[in-house]
Amino acid sequence: MALEIIGIVLFGIALLTGVFIIPFGVAGTFIIVGASFIYGLLTGFEVITLPFVGLLLGLAVLMEILEGILGAFMARRFGGSRWGMAGAIIGGFLGAIAGTPVVPVLGTLLGGFLGAFAGAMILEYLHVRDAQIAFRVGLGAFFGAVGGKTTKILLAIVMVIMIVVRLL
Numbered sequence: 165m166a167l168e169i170i171g172i173v174l175f176g177i178a179l180l181t182g183v184f185i186i187p188f189g190v191a192g193t194f195i196i197v198g199a200s201f202i203y204g205l206l207t208g209f210e211v212i213t214l215p216f217v218g219l220l221l222g223l224a225v226l227m228e229i230l231e232g233i234l235g236a237f238m239a240r241r242f243g244g245s246r247w248g249m250a251g252a253i254i255g256g257f258l259g260a261i262a263g264t265p266v267v268p269v270l271g272t273l274l275g276g277f278l279g280a281f282a283g284a285m286i287l288e289y290l291h292v293r294d295a296q297i298a299f300r301v302g303l304g305a306f307f308g309a310v311g312g313k314t315t316k317i318l319l320a321i322v323m324v325i326m327i328v329v330r331l332l
């Protein structure tokens with residue numbers, strides 16, 4: 165009984181960790197999936213079944229893709245061309261990498277946001293040669309990156325709620 169309680173507490177900590185590390189650029193949804201798989205494995209997949217873990221994995225993969233392209237879509241919505249969209253994706257990725265060692269913990273997040281803005285703005289400027297349009301497209305990419313991260317956090321919370329409901 166005590167071992168069971170410890171296992172559930174550790175599972176809960178893993179789920180919450182998955183949610184709380186997302187703002188720092190870590191794929192917390194996959195930590196939630198991994199913790200669910202381990203819990204299911206240890207309990208014979210009685211409550212947390214393999215198809216349920218597959219559903220969680222599908223949601224996590226879908227969210228990773230959506231988060232990656234949301235900046236590009238918002239750049240487009242703010243008047244950007246394919247150049248601005250590509251800049252948002254490339255800039256967000258490179259900014260996250262560059263920001264990681266600069267500012268521990270928050271660098272990945274801030275680097276991704278600023279990188280999406282800068283990448284979209286720079287490539288759009290190279291395409292249209294209009295600073296005002298390029299800035300607007302960069303803002304769209306920034307808002308898309310922030311929206312993507314926020315949506316990912318909300319999805320992680322929904323995933324945890326789905327798991328808790330299943331355990332009850």
